[in-house]
Amino acid sequence: GQSLEQPSEVTAVEGAIVQINCTYQTSGFYGLSWYQQHDGGAPTFLSYNALDGLEETGRFSSFLSRSDSYGYLLLQELQMKDSASYFCAVRDMGNTDKLIFGTGTRLQVFP
């Protein structure tokens, strides 16, 4: 089966850097996605890594190590508006090819 593990909660202060880790167990692997969800809002796609290494998009970067079945989302220069839940996700390469989400990491940014 497929499983993804993320920390349940992370706290940080404005201006800091925070890293949200995700380890996965899959029977096959295409790539790792990250989604952001604010309270009361919808999940929003942030990034997708299919290859090893770091991909940067503004203040957010995402990293993947396929050999370690591990990835992380790095948020720099944290702002209050970054307070949200962050989900990693992988595609199930079984019959259904569905996207499986981790349990989410709640990030709280304090002033």
Place this chain on the structure above:
Amino acid sequence: DTAVSQTPKYLVTQMGNDKSIKCEQNLGHDTMYWYKQDSKKFLKIMFSYNNKELIINETVPNRFSPKSPDKAHLNLHINSLELGDSAVYFCASSQGGLAGGEETQYFGPGTRLLVL
């Protein structure tokens, strides 16, 4: 222009009732999904349609019936609502055939269903 829209945004109803949630996407995507998010924020897929054809049907009670009249619409009908159906239901869409296409999903605003 809203990419993925759902109606209604809130739905409060009594046990045993039947209700429908509508979803439309104007992104030209081939694949649409229904997800259920429970109170612990666990996001789980229920159904997936590709070009009006059912692709994924998770172990969802058959009281839930999706309908896709065309590839831009995917509606969800729920019969005999139960207390445990209370959750947020999200519609989403994606464009397959591209690297990362399936993994890049666009979600609607969600429908908050409360069954009393």
